Ligand SMILES: [Zn+2]
């Protein structure tokens with residue numbers, strides 16, 4: 001059981017670490033042409049950038065399928081990645097970008113910090129001068145109340 005929780009946490013943590021690196025060095029790098037659809041206003045509901053979510057989702061599904069018979073580390077890491085994906089969807093797509101208008105602007109301190117940090121990321125529509133590439137792990141300054 002403790003092992004399962006460990007691998008779930010590992011899958012979750014790896015997503016934030018790899019997500020940060022992929023966002024900073026690949027999405028704002030060679031694959032900017034795909035990711036820029038998330039930095040520019042669009043009249044369509046889906047963005048080409050959603051392909052990245054599909055890719056991470058597929059990795060989770062493959063791990064879960066490969067590990068389900070023995071309930072080994074692959075299964076639990078797949079669960080951790082899925083959990084990250086769901087939280088990412090609620091925070092990033094629903095709460096911050098309001099692709100679905102389910103919630104109002106967050107009032108809770110932690111959510112406000114994440115919100116501000118991601119808004120800072122979107123302050124530019126350019127490839128090169130963006131800041132704040134993670135979602136959950138962001139600089140402390142964003143959690144300070146300034147408004
Ligand atoms: Zn970006």
Ligand SMILES: [Zn+2]
Pocket residue numbers: 038092097118122
């Ligand atoms: Zn965004």
